[in-house]
Amino acid sequence: MIKQERAVRTRRALIESAARVFGRRGYAEATLSMISVGAGVSPGALHFHFENKAAVAAAVEAAAARALRSAAREVYARRTSALQALADSSHALAGLLLSDTVARAGFQLSREPTYPSSYALPGEWHEYVHRLLAEAAHEDALLPGLNRQSVATTVVAATLGFEVLGRDDPQWLAPRTLAGFWRVVMPCLAAPATLRSMGAAGRGS
Numbered sequence: 574m575i576k577q578e579r580a581v582r583t584r585r586a587l588i589e590s591a592a593r594v595f596g597r598r599g600y601a602e603a604t605l606s607m608i609s610v611g612a613g614v615s616p617g618a619l620h621f622h623f624e625n626k627a628a629v630a631a632a633v634e635a636a637a638a639r640a641l642r643s644a645a646r647e648v649y650a651r652r653t654s655a656l657q658a659l660a661d662s663s664h665a666l667a668g669l670l671l672s673d674t675v676a677r678a679g680f681q682l683s684r685e686p687t688y689p690s691s692y693a694l695p696g697e698w699h700e701y702v703h704r705l706l707a708e709a710a711h712e713d714a715l716l717p718g719l720n721r722q723s724v725a726t727t728v729v730a731a732t733l734g735f736e737v738l739g740r741d742d743p744q745w746l747a748p749r750t751l752a753g754f755w756r757v758v759m760p761c762l763a764a765p766a767t768l769r770s771m772g773a774a775g776r777g778s
Contacts, residue, residue, distance in 0.1 A: 583622065587612045587629065591629045591633050608626075634694070644668075645665070648665050660751075660775055667736075670739060679694050683696075699725065707721065715763065724762060735754075756773045759773060
């Protein structure tokens, strides 16, 4: 049991170290030596857990995906409406990207030209936005005649743009930035009755 706990801690330390290294250096320039040094373990310990750099990156992506899906489930469980859940989810995503090095690295790896991403986290976010907009249409919460594809493209482009810009300036992921975005966008999406009950700053975030 003690050995298992130690192995779990070592694996977690390696994933967190890899996320930091990938975040600073990118996938191409990151080395296993950098990752093992950052985790405070020997190269042999790293190879016990991971065959190569691609395997480490896949583990980072998997951990990021779990964190992001967990955040989305929490928002969805307390949803009051699909559009409110969409705004709340964007706040949850931004908060996670601000606070979680592994989540940030997961998104970065999905766009690395030299790494074949296994999870495509931006694509998962796109699908989630589509799902919530479809639910909003079913709730009659959208303005009549709205093109959901165009709305999804706008929301995804903006929120993922905040993610990219937030790497250099965390203010792009700050709650007030997301709230400002939704104050502009909500009147273009929501039917009047729905709009009156929505909160741009996010609820429960």
